Amino acid sequence: MVKPLHPLLKKAYDPDRFVKLGQEILLDLQAHLVKSQSKSSPASMPWVSPEEERLHWEKRLQTPIGLPALMREVVERSNQLQDPRYMGHQVAVPFPDGALVGMVTDLLNNGGAIYEMGPTNSAMEEVLMSQIGKLMGLPEGCGGVMCHGGTLANLVALLAARRWKGGAESDPWESGDDELGAVLVSEQAHYCVDRAVRIMGWGSEGVGLVPTDQHHRITKEGLEEAWDRLQSKGRRVVAVVGSACTTSVGAYDELHVLADFADRHGLWFHVDGAHGAAAAFSTTHRHWVSGIERAHSVAMDFHKIMGVPALCTGLFYGQQDHSFLPFTQKAEYLWSDAEDPEWWNFGKRTFECTKRMLSTRVAAVLEEYGPEIWGHLVDRLFGLGNALAEQLKARKGFELAMSPDANIVCFRHVPESRMDASDEEMDRFTAALRQLHLERGPQYVVQTRFGGKTWLRCTLMNPLTEPQDLSDMLGRLEELGAEITLQ
Numbered sequence: 001m002v003k004p005l006h007p008l009l010k011k012a013y014d015p016d017r018f019v020k021l022g023q024e025i026l027l028d029l030q031a032h033l034v035k036s037q038s039k040s041s042p043a044s045m046p047w048v049s050p051e052e053e054r055l056h057w058e059k060r061l062q063t064p065i066g067l068p069a070l071m072r073e074v075v076e077r078s079n080q081l082q083d084p085r086y087m088g089h090q091v092a093v094p095f096p097d098g099a100l101v102g103m104v105t106d107l108l109n110n111g112g113a114i115y116e117m118g119p120t121n122s123a124m125e126e127v128l129m130s131q132i133g134k135l136m137g138l139p140e141g142c143g144g145v146m147c148h149g150g151t152l153a154n155l156v157a158l159l160a161a162r163r164w165k166g167g168a169e170s171d172p173w174e175s176g177d178d179e180l181g182a183v184l185v186s187e188q189a190h191y192c193v194d195r196a197v198r199i200m201g202w203g204s205e206g207v208g209l210v211p212t213d214q215h216h217r218i219t220k221e222g223l224e225e226a227w228d229r230l231q232s233k234g235r236r237v238v239a240v241v242g243s244a245c246t247t248s249v250g251a252y253d254e255l256h257v258l259a260d261f262a263d264r265h266g267l268w269f270h271v272d273g274a275h276g277a278a279a280a281f282s283t284t285h286r287h288w289v290s291g292i293e294r295a296h297s298v299a300m301d302f303h304k305i306m307g308v309p310a311l312c313t314g315l316f317y318g319q320q321d322h323s324f325l326p327f328t329q330k331a332e333y334l335w336s337d338a339e340d341p342e343w344w345n346f347g348k349r350t351f352e353c354t355k356r357m358l359s360t361r362v363a364a365v366l367e368e369y370g371p372e373i374w375g376h377l378v379d380r381l382f383g384l385g386n387a388l389a390e391q392l393k394a395r396k397g398f399e400l401a402m403s404p405d406a407n408i409v410c411f412r413h414v415p416e417s418r419m420d421a422s423d424e425e426m427d428r429f430t431a432a433l434r435q436l437h438l439e440r441g442p443q444y445v446v447q448t449r450f451g452g453k454t455w456l457r458c459t460l461m462n463p464l465t466e467p468q469d470l471s472d473m474l475g476r477l478e479e480l481g482a483e484i485t486l487q
């Protein structure tokens with residue numbers, strides 16, 4: 001016997017109530033945008049300790065007071081990426097209308113494992129990945145899939161490389177792996193490449209770290225050195241990975257150098273362009289990714305410097321057929337023939353079975369602004385990176401780690417009173433300064449470590465940030481630095 005529809009369920013699905021709630025929340029978001037863009041909040045990152053935040057929500061969630069109130073509180077207590085003073089992590093400042101797309105796709109909730117679960121999404125994704133791949137410079141016949149994040153995209157690309165290198169007689173998907181595989185990757189690469197290699201069962205010895213120059217770029221000599229080292233250990237190298245750009249400082253590898261090396265040794269050439277492959281859309285900065293057109297695969301996050309909310313990553317293949325390499329698996333309840341290359345059934349090419357309607361997010365940007373907005377965004381953000389570097393060079397008491405290629409800038413505040421401090425003392429001072437700045441604001445920056453030193457790190461993600469905001473941030477660091485006393 002079916003019970004009558006409960007009033008609570010009727011309330012949850014009521015269209016009129018949905019509109020009323022939506023109007024209230026939308027007006028609140030408008031106010032949030034105005035407040036953020038005008039820098040009216042006390043800080044762009046409302047810092048409280050993890051324990052304090054947990055205690056707050058333990059108490060607050062015991063007394064529900066309605067969805068709009070909850071959303072206002074979430075907004076107030078969250079990182080304010082729309083604030084031009086937010087200069088922290090590599091997270092997109094989304095185009096606001098992307099939130100409207102999320103509202104539509106969340107309500108539709110179409111999956112993406114097979115065509116009949118999400119027909120619009122499946123067809124749209126196939127078209128977009130080919131079109132965008134060509135705009136990036138990839139050859140005719142390119143294609144790919146969208147997935148939830150660059151970490152997953154890099155893993156899937158290396159799974160494709162393993163199978164491609166293994167050939168028909170040695171298929172690791174069917175017969176297992178000898179656990180002697182290896183990948184050549186920059187010592188400055190994102191940790192997810194190391195993680196992917198270990199997930200594939202190749203252990204730490206499967207990560208062939210390639211030495212870099214003073215600007216964190218892979219060198220020809222470093223490639224040969226790492227290759228010889230792996231060969232001497234009996235490792236079976238399947239791929240070389242280029243960074244476009246590195247996470248720590250935003251340095252671009254010379255992709256033609258890596259492509260030449262891959263050609264010479266018969267390796268899969270993958271480009272981890274999660275952060276910086278979007279330079280391909282800029283006529284001013286396109287040179288940073290020269291050679292990307294020679295890659296077998298490219299990971300590019302739409303949710304970094306392309307204005308799309310997280311998570312939304314494109315895994316592009318120079319040959320669309322290569323997108324079927326990572327997975328071939330029977331699933332009779334989804335498709336009848338595991339070997340048939342059906343582009344419309346994305347479960348054959350993605351790690352995920354269910355995934356969000358990612359293609360709609362990207363299509364919305366192109367629908368409203370065209371691909372040229374990505375070039376404008378790259379130019380603006382990279383220009384801010386250069387502007388900050390110039391200010392650091394001209395301002396006493398600051399040390400620039402290196403001239404930036406992109407929108408990531410690493411530096412240290414070295415006041416005159418600490419000019420003779422040891423590296424250890426400067427590391428302690430830098431960490432203390434960053435913590436004090438985190439707690440007091442109003443800007444938000446992070447820190448990193450390389451070359452045996454601790455650095456402050458800015459990633460300029462908000463196109464509404466102005467050079468004056470950068471100057472104000474440096475001034476604030478000077479003020480706070482003067483308060484620090486170390487034992």
